[in-house]
Structures are given as C-alpha cells and as structure tokens.
Amino acid sequence: MRFVRRFLLSIFLIGALLAVAAGATALWWLQHPLPLRQPTVDLVIEPGTLPKKVAQAVADAGVSVDPRLLYAWFRLSGQARQIKAGNYEITQGTSPRALLDKLARGEEALSTVTLVEGWTFRQFRAALAKSGELRADTAGLSDEAVMERVGQPGVHPEGRFFPDTYTFAKGSSDLAVLQRAARAMDRRLAQAWEQRAPDAQVRNPEQALILASIIEKETGRGAERTMVSAVFHNRLRIGMPLQTDPTVIYGIGPAFDGDLKRSHLRTDTPWNTYTRPGLPPTPIAMPGKDSLLAAVQPAQSKALYFVARGDGSSQFSHSLEEHNRAVNKYQRGGGK
Numbered sequence: 001m002r003f004v005r006r007f008l009l010s011i012f013l014i015g016a017l018l019a020v021a022a023g024a025t026a027l028w029w030l031q032h033p034l035p036l037r038q039p040t041v042d043l044v045i046e047p048g049t050l051p052k053k054v055a056q057a058v059a060d061a062g063v064s065v066d067p068r069l070l071y072a073w074f075r076l077s078g079q080a081r082q083i084k085a086g087n088y089e090i091t092q093g094t095s096p097r098a099l100l101d102k103l104a105r106g107e108e109a110l111s112t113v114t115l116v117e118g119w120t121f122r123q124f125r126a127a128l129a130k131s132g133e134l135r136a137d138t139a140g141l142s143d144e145a146v147m148e149r150v151g152q153p154g155v156h157p158e159g160r161f162f163p164d165t166y167t168f169a170k171g172s173s174d175l176a177v178l179q180r181a182a183r184a185m186d187r188r189l190a191q192a193w194e195q196r197a198p199d200a201q202v203r204n205p206e207q208a209l210i211l212a213s214i215i216e217k218e219t220g221r222g223a224e225r226t227m228v229s230a231v232f233h234n235r236l237r238i239g240m241p242l243q244t245d246p247t248v249i250y251g252i253g254p255a256f257d258g259d260l261k262r263s264h265l266r267t268d269t270p271w272n273t274y275t276r277p278g279l280p281p282t283p284i285a286m287p288g289k290d291s292l293l294a295a296v297q298p299a300q301s302k303a304l305y306f307v308a309r310g311d312g313s314s315q316f317s318h319s320l321e322e323h324n325r326a327v328n329k330y331q332r333g334g335g336k
Contacts, residue, residue, distance in 0.1 A: 030095060034065055043090055044061075047085040056071075065096075070096060084106035087171040109170045111167070121161065134173065146178065150179055158286075162286070199233075209292070211232060214284060228314070246285075247271045251269030251272050303317060305318075307323065
C-alpha cells in the first residue's frame with residue numbers, strides 16, 4: 001500500500017513538474033520574438049476571416065510559426081473573436097502576445113502622403129498614384145468621374161482638395177484620401193469665409209477660393225500673401241484686369257514648357273486674365289489655409305502692382321510710373 005502511495009505521489013510530482021515546464025515553455029514562447037523570413041512582414045486580413053485562417057495567413061505571410069500553435073494561442077487568450085481585418089506590419093521582435101494585441105486592437109500599418117500647397121489636381125493625382133501604399137481605385141478614371149466618386153458631380157476639381165499630409169492604413173483607397181481632402185477644403189473655406197473683411201471684393205466662397213489659388217501661385221514669401229491679395233482686391237474694385245501670369249500658364253495647360261511668351265499673354269483662354277476681366281472661371285491650384293485667409297482679409301494698402309525682386313520677395317507699387325521703375329530695377333537690371 002505504501003508502495004502504491006509512493007508511486008502515485010511520484011506520478012503526481014512528475015505531472016506537476018511537466019505542467020510547470022510546459023507552462024514555462026508556453027510563457028517563454030508567448031514572450032519570445034517570432035522568427036521572420038524578412039525584416040518586415042506585411043499581413044493582410046480580409047473582412048470575415050476566421051481566427052484559424054488568420055493564423056495560417058500569418059505563417060503564409062512570412063512568419064516562421066506553426067499556425068496550429070498560433071491558433072491555439074488565439075483561442076486560449078479569449079481574444080480570437082476580437083481580431084480585426086486590415087493591413088498590418090509585423091516587425092522584428094514581435095512576440096505572439098504582441099502580435100495578438102496588435103490584431104485585436106486593429107493597429108494597422110500606417111503610411112502618409114503629402115499634397116503640397118500650390119499643386120494642381122493633376123499633380124495631386126500623380127502623387128497619389130506614386131505613393132505605392134494606396135489602392136489605385138481612381139486609376140483610369142477621368143477627372144469628372146473622380147469628382148462623382150468624391151460626391152461633387154459636375155464640379156471642376158481644381159482647388160477642391162486641401163493640401164496637407166494625410167495618414168492612412170496601407171492598402172487604403174486613393175479615393176478615400178481624396179474624399180478626406182475634399183471635406184477638409186470645404187471646412188477650411190467655410191472657416192475663412194466667416195472671417196472675411198467687410199470691404200472684401202469677393203462676393204461668395206467660390207470667388208474666395210479662386211482668388212486664394214491665385215495668391216498661392218503668386219506669393220514668393222508667405223508674409224506677403226495679404227499684400228498680394230490687396231493688389232488683386234484693388235484691381236477688382238476699380239475694374240482693372242488682374243493680369244496675373246499663373247492664370248495664363250494654367251490656361252495653356254500641360255503644353256506649357258516653362259517659357260511664358262508675349263504671345264501667350266495675347267492668346268485668349270477662359271483663364272487669361274490679360275484678355276478677360278475679373279476672376280477666372282475656376283481656381284488654378286490648391287490653396288493652403290494662409291492663402292484662403294489672405295483672399296478674404298487683404299492688407300490695408302492701395303497698391304495696384306507688384307514685381308519680383310529676385311530673392312523671393314516682391315516690390316509693391318501704387319502707380320504705374322512707380323511700378324515701371326521697379327520693373328526696370330529688378331527685372332531689367334536698371335539699378336537704382
């Protein structure tokens with residue numbers, strides 16, 4: 001009888017030791033980094049993927065792990081049903097515990113794309129196409145079709161998207177970024193319009209957006225935006241043509257080779273502010289918030305002209321005679 005008790009106790013102790021060893025091994029495995037077949041592994045989990053298939057997807061993506069063991073951990077953790085679909089990035093040092101936490105919290109791999117102030121819609125689309133991390137859902141679509149997808153059918157795309165740096169989950173649609181940029185511009189324009197000066201010469205937010213786009217293209221130094229705006233407001237007030245080169249260049253389109261000639265200034269297009277009075281029919285670029293605000297809050301100045309000094313700044317003049325002297329000095333090398 002004593003022998004039996006000793007035998008059973010030995011069996012119990014061995015079992016307990018094995019359990020402790022198994023627990024220690026499991027704990028070590030949960031905390032130990034998973035081996036990766038490359039420095040970074042991209043994992044895509046489609047909506048509706050079951051936990052067992054998720055474990056297999058992890059292994060297929062390039063993580064050296066037994067999917068059965070990983071699936072067992074998912075189930076034992078109680079978080080198997082919390083795993084979220086998305087695009088994930090698994091890096092060196094990621095343990096099974098950390099991996100499950102990432103999947104359960106939906107910590108997708110993020111990337112960014114920067115849309116620059118003063119860019120045209122064509123440049124915006126090119127930047128999105130080159131990002132490499134966005135799904136190109138707008139590829140092959142016309143500008144008109146893109147605007148329909150954005151929710152603004154029949155609207156000219158220029159100026160309708162706010163330039164900023166946008167963060168997105170890898171594999172997101174480029175259309176989603178455009179939709180966010182469009183909403184941001186609507187919001188920024190409305191905020192600027194609410195702050196317009198009483199004597200502003202723009203009659204509605206649409207005109208403010210058009211003028212802001214011209215200011216964006218004409219300003220060499222940010223501090224001069226309100227002065228550039230003042231010149232255009234003063235010209236609008238007295239019915240003087242805006243005569244701004246960026247609008248002419250926009251009217252030429254992709255054919256423009258960088259050399260603006262006198263013949264271009266005389267060639268009529270809807271955007272040629274030398275041949276047509278007032279504002280052009282659409283914006284010519286994507287203005288930032290400072291240009292939006294400058295368009296509705298011009299500086300208190302009677303200046304009607306400005307010319308580039310060659311250092312990024314401009315010389316502002318009140319009369320044509322004064323302007324001609326400035327042109328001779330800064331553009332024709334006439335000195336003082």
